[in-house]
Amino acid sequence: MLISILHRVTGDGLAIVGASALVWWLYATAAGAEDYATFTAVASSIYGRIVLIGLSWAFIQHLLSGLRHLVMDMGAGYELKTNKMWSITIMILSIALTAALWAWLLVGRTL
Amino acid sequence: MAAGSELGKVRGLGAAHGGTDHWIGQRYTAVANLLLGLWLFASLVLMPSLDHWAVTGWLHQPLVAVPMILFLVSVFNHLRLGLQVLVEDYVHDEGLKFATLMLVNFFAIGAAALGIFSVAKIAFGAAV
Numbered sequence: 001m002l003i004s005i006l007h008r009v010t011g012d013g014l015a016i017v018g019a020s021a022l023v024w025w026l027y028a029t030a031a032g033a034e035d036y037a038t039f040t041a042v043a044s045s046i047y048g049r050i051v052l053i054g055l056s057w058a059f060i061q062h063l064l065s066g067l068r069h070l071v072m073d074m075g076a077g078y079e080l081k082t083n084k085m086w087s088i089t090i091m092i093l094s095i096a097l098t099a100a101l102w103a104w105l106l107v108g109r110t111l
Numbered sequence: 112m113a114a115g116s117e118l119g120k121v122r123g124l125g126a127a128h129g130g131t132d133h134w135i136g137q138r139y140t141a142v143a144n145l146l147l148g149l150w151l152f153a154s155l156v157l158m159p160s161l162d163h164w165a166v167t168g169w170l171h172q173p174l175v176a177v178p179m180i181l182f183l184v185s186v187f188n189h190l191r192l193g194l195q196v197l198v199e200d201y202v203h204d205e206g207l208k209f210a211t212l213m214l215v216n217f218f219a220i221g222a223a224a225l226g227i228f229s230v231a232k233i234a235f236g237a238a239v
Contacts (some may be wrong), residue, residue: 008197012193012194012197015190019186019190020222022183022186022226023222023225023226023229026226027226029167029229029233030228030229030230030232033163036163040162059152063148066144067145069141070141073138101156105156
């Protein structure tokens, strides 16, 4: 049940916060260097980073549980054991991938 | 309600007079989001710099501007359908539901337009 709730929560979070951030980034790029600097200042602040880390986790979690839904739409993966295994795997994998991404972004290069 | 069996009352009405378009639309855009989202994610992560000059030059290319515009169309369609379900599930007052769904549509179409216009402005602007 948790994976279903997470699919909705991450979807709605991405829909409102993520999509707005994406459009703000594109708008700031089009508006010019000054607006872009404002965007990057907010994005690289501690609060901006927390939001971006949250969004990247939501993106990965929603993408993976979305794939799960597409598989289930084809009528596969309903066996209790299989279903539970993938639900847990996806939740662990999304956290692991988010951690790996940010470890690489923050240590491996500067954003 | 006229007399009749339970089945007789609902036979031929369908589930809710619709919904197939919504369901299919959610799946089409889900697959498009998957492909274009992975493209955007990989592009951003692999770009050597995300400063204004680099991002402008990147979005100036037709083969970047077009998938970005397609991504915006797909994402905003997908989130419009998704937020619609959220509203339908939790807002039960008919008037409030109508107003909230209208707001969802205004947000989705308005923000998509702003994003698409921004990409077009960069793509059609002077080369950098």
